Amino acid sequence: MSHTVYIPSRIQISFFTVLTGLLLTGCGVNNIPTYDENAKAKWSDVQNQYQRRADLIPNLVETVKGYATQEREVLTQVTEARAKASQIKVDASTVTDPAKFKEYLDAQNALTGALGRLLVTVERYPDLKSNQNFLALQSQLEGTENRISVARRDYIDSVRAYNTELKTFPGLIWASTLYRSYKPMETFTVAEDVTKPPTVKF
Amino acid sequence: MRCRSRALLARAIFGLLLCVAAFAGYALTFPELTGRVVDDAGVLDASTKAALERKLAEFETNTTGQLVVVTLKSLEGTSIEDYGYQLGRHWQIGQKEKNTGALLIVAPNERKVRIEVGYGFEGTLTDAVSKLIIENSIIPRFRANDFAGGIGRGVDDIIQAVSVDSDEWKARAKQRPDDQPGLVDLLALLFFLFIFIMIVRSVARQGRGYAQAGAGRRRGARGPVFLPIPGSRGSSGSSWSSGFPGGGGFSGGGGSFGGGGASGGW
Numbered sequence: 099m100s101h102t103v104y105i106p107s108r109i110q111i112s113f114f115t116v117l118t119g120l121l122l123t124g125c126g127v128n129n130i131p132t133y134d135e136n137a138k139a140k141w142s143d144v145q146n147q148y149q150r151r152a153d154l155i156p157n158l159v160e161t162v163k164g165y166a167t168q169e170r171e172v173l174t175q176v177t178e179a180r181a182k183a184s185q186i187k188v189d190a191s192t193v194t195d196p197a198k199f200k201e202y203l204d205a206q207n208a209l210t211g212a213l214g215r216l217l218v219t220v221e222r223y224p225d226l227k228s229n230q231n232f233l234a235l236q237s238q239l240e241g242t243e244n245r246i247s248v249a250r251r252d253y254i255d256s257v258r259a260y261n262t263e264l265k266t267f268p269g270l271i272w273a274s275t276l277y278r279s280y281k282p283m284e285t286f287t288v289a290e291d292v293t294k295p296p297t298v299k300f
Numbered sequence: 301m302r303c304r305s306r307a308l309l310a311r312a313i314f315g316l317l318l319c320v321a322a323f324a325g326y327a328l329t330f331p332e333l334t335g336r337v338v339d340d341a342g343v344l345d346a347s348t349k350a351a352l353e354r355k356l357a358e359f360e361t362n363t364t365g366q367l368v369v370v371t372l373k374s375l376e377g378t379s380i381e382d383y384g385y386q387l388g389r390h391w392q393i394g395q396k397e398k399n400t401g402a403l404l405i406v407a408p409n410e411r412k413v414r415i416e417v418g419y420g421f422e423g424t425l426t427d428a429v430s431k432l433i434i435e436n437s438i439i440p441r442f443r444a445n446d447f448a449g450g451i452g453r454g455v456d457d458i459i460q461a462v463s464v465d466s467d468e469w470k471a472r473a474k475q476r477p478d479d480q481p482g483l484v485d486l487l488a489l490l491f492f493l494f495i496f497i498m499i500v501r502s503v504a505r506q507g508r509g510y511a512q513a514g515a516g517r518r519r520g521a522r523g524p525v526f527l528p529i530p531g532s533r534g535s536s537g538s539s540w541s542s543g544f545p546g547g548g549g550f551s552g553g554g555g556s557f558g559g560g561g562a563s564g565g566w
Contacts, residue, residue: 113503249559
């Protein structure tokens with residue numbers, strides 16, 4: 099026994115492989131992909147809510163048209179802003195492309211602005227304001243704006259976790275070895291997030 | 301040297317304090333979830349509160365959804381929309397998988413009211429329906445300072461709105477009579493622990509076998525075995541306490557909120 103060379107058996111090797119796997123999991127080897135998936139899911143939430151808003155607009159424009167024919171200019175602005183925002187194709191890769199991300203956000207912000215102006219204009223039409231259809235649309239629009247802001251904040255939080263993981267130890271090691279294709283994600287700037295959605299008084 | 305390290309320490313402590321201060325400044329404080337009616341602002345009398353509690357408990361037994369009424373002393377400077385979804389997430393109202401929870405939030409001092417709708421109820425208790433309930437049932441009564449009446453009527457309307465398909469809910473609840481996530485989680489944990497112990501034991505035993513039989517190779521080598529760990533980050537915790545409606549204490553079931561619902565002021 100004493101003069102034999104120590105050769106680890108397969109069982110021992112596999113045991114240590116398991117152990118190493120568990121230890122690596124403890125070191126956060128899975129963190130980057132996990133955070134990446136999470137942030138992408140939050141991004142699709144943001145996209146969904148913007149899409150939902152875009153879907154509501156044609157109905158809103160039609161309803162307003164029936165009451166406020168002379169407000170053609172504001173209505174056209176809203177329609178154009180919506181068309182522009184819808185033209186931009188976005189997917190999960192948009193978040194790592196600063197130019198594309200900014201383009202998408204600028205278009206959505208322009209739409210937010212146009213919608214805000216429309217809702218202010220509407221204040222001048224009491225008949226429209228008491229229209230049931232309009233009230234329902236308006237509450238849906240408000241709800242959507244609120245969902246957008248919640249989705250944006252959730253996205254900011256998840257991107258913060260992801261980007262921090264890429265830049266801090268031990269994620270830094272994995273980012274420079276195993277996960278080189280993972281890039282930092284774009285996020286909303288604070289100034290944008292502070293901007294309140296248009297609020298409407300009844 | 302010493303002086304330098306002390307300065308460094310002081311700076312580190314200062315940084316830490318700054319972090320704590322920033323965190324404290326950002327986070328909202330939420331009232332404790334003492335029951336299905338949390339009357340923090342004190343606008344409801346005891347009998348109304350008890351009646352509401354009963355109604356809400358019955359609602360949960362019938363539909364497995366959770367509905368909570370809360371009155372707030374203060375919105376802490378933020379909007380009721382912002383406070384509302386964070387409170388819903390904090391309390392985790394609604395069932396974990398279905399997110400069927402809703403809050404009726406009243407802030408008498410700010411004269412604001414909101415129906416905060418969990419993801420699972422967004423299909424039935426839509427923004428438009430919530431707005432109608434607020435404008436038609438709640439606000440007229442609040443204007444007359446009748447908080448009990450407004451809240452009572454609001455709760456009735458919410459229950460009606462989400463109970464449109466209550467029969468379907470009941471059928472689903474019957475199909476899985478012992479759907480208790482707490483128990484399932486526990487069993488899963490025990491199961492994986494059992495497997496882990498078995499693997500460790502078998503490896504130890506086979507190792508001994510090898511020592512006796514020399515370096516003889518056996519059939520197929522075992523590859524790496526990765527053990528999944530149930531209930532990953534932050535998802536288990538709350539579910540342990542759910543699944544026992546009406547059992548004395550009340551707690552959220554792990555539901556989440558995404559800003560659905562509507563608000564109003566009076």
